[in-house]
Amino acid sequence: MGRFDSSNNPLLNEDRLKSEARNMSYAEGGVMTREGALNKTILMVGIMLLTGVYAFTSPSSLFMYGGMFGGLILFFVTMFKPTIANITAPIYAALEGLFVGSVSALYASIQNGIILQAVSVTICILLVMLIIYRSGLIPVTNKLRTGIVAATGAIFLLYVANFILSMFGINIPFLHSGGVMGIGISLFIIGIAAMNLLLDFDMIDRGDEMGLPKHMEWYFGMGLLATLVWIYVEVLRLIAVLNRD
Numbered sequence: 001m002g003r004f005d006s007s008n009n010p011l012l013n014e015d016r017l018k019s020e021a022r023n024m025s026y027a028e029g030g031v032m033t034r035e036g037a038l039n040k041t042i043l044m045v046g047i048m049l050l051t052g053v054y055a056f057t058s059p060s061s062l063f064m065y066g067g068m069f070g071g072l073i074l075f076f077v078t079m080f081k082p083t084i085a086n087i088t089a090p091i092y093a094a095l096e097g098l099f100v101g102s103v104s105a106l107y108a109s110i111q112n113g114i115i116l117q118a119v120s121v122t123i124c125i126l127l128v129m130l131i132i133y134r135s136g137l138i139p140v141t142n143k144l145r146t147g148i149v150a151a152t153g154a155i156f157l158l159y160v161a162n163f164i165l166s167m168f169g170i171n172i173p174f175l176h177s178g179g180v181m182g183i184g185i186s187l188f189i190i191g192i193a194a195m196n197l198l199l200d201f202d203m204i205d206r207g208d209e210m211g212l213p214k215h216m217e218w219y220f221g222m223g224l225l226a227t228l229v230w231i232y233v234e235v236l237r238l239i240a241v242l243n244r245d
Contacts, residue, residue, distance in 0.1 A: 032216045034208045040221035044093035048225065051094045055101025056108075064106075067099030078222060085219035092222055096229050107236055111243050118236040125190075125231055129197040140202040148199060151192045178241050186238040193231045200224045 055063045074092045078085050104115050132138050162172045175185060204220050 030214050031211045032207055032214055034204055036217040037204050037220040040217040041224050044089060044221050044225050047090055047093040048097035048100065051097030052101035055098045056105045059102050059105035063098040064102035067095045067102065071095040071099060075226060078219065082219045083215055085222060086215045089218040089222040093225060096225065100229060100232065103233060103236065107240055111240060114236065114239055114243065117239050118232055121235045122228065122232045125194050126197065126228065129194055130201065133198050133201045138198060140198050145199060148192065148195050152196065155189055155192060178244060183241060186234065186241065190231065190234045190238065193227065193234055196227045200227055
């Protein structure tokens with residue numbers, strides 16, 4: 001396998017993983033496995049669902065923005081200190097649940113049945129990308145990584161610009177809007193988010209192969225959960241636009 005520079009997900013970066021491997025102590029908790037990372041991810045999804053259901057039944061702007069910004073802060077804290085992932089990852093999942101539940105309640109108040117549709121599509125995307133990854137249909141090469149990193153960076157800058165402009169009552173044209181152009185942009189964003197899953201799966205495999213410490217299972221689960229939340233929210237927006245049109 002050739003060396004690669006990085007995953008577009010800051011939590012899943014090979015240089016950081018190698019540093020973890022060099023500084024690890026096998027005597028403290030053993031090493032991570034693919035199965036362990038999967039189990040931690042499932043547990044985090046469960047935590048997210050619990051707080052998500054609460055936020056959905058008691059929607060609040062405090063939950064939405066507190067979950068969004070609180071989760072973002074924990075994301076970056078964990079990125080720079082992976083050894084605390086076993087503490088920050090479950091909290092992150094709970095905060096993401098507050099955010100996702102509040103956003104879902106907002107869309108559900110406008111369109112009936114949209115939540116089930118978005119969840120179903122998100123699960124289908126996850127399964128399809130897992131099958132593609134395991135089958136090797138789309139090899140995770142350096143070129144692919146570079147392309148996904150570049151596209152994700154552009155999308156992130158677009159989000160930031162739109163957030164800043166929205167404070168002045170300005171929205172970027174076609175972003176999350178109707179019409180052929182708006183729908184096309186949403187599909188492109190969802191496609192890039194889905195491609196992130198390939199990088200996430202690849203990094204989990206490499207973490208297993210490198211024998212990283214046990215706390216990295218939480219670290220990887222946190223990264224994968226972040227990707228799934230991104231996909232879900234984008235799918236939710238797209239379905240809302242399609243149903244409106």
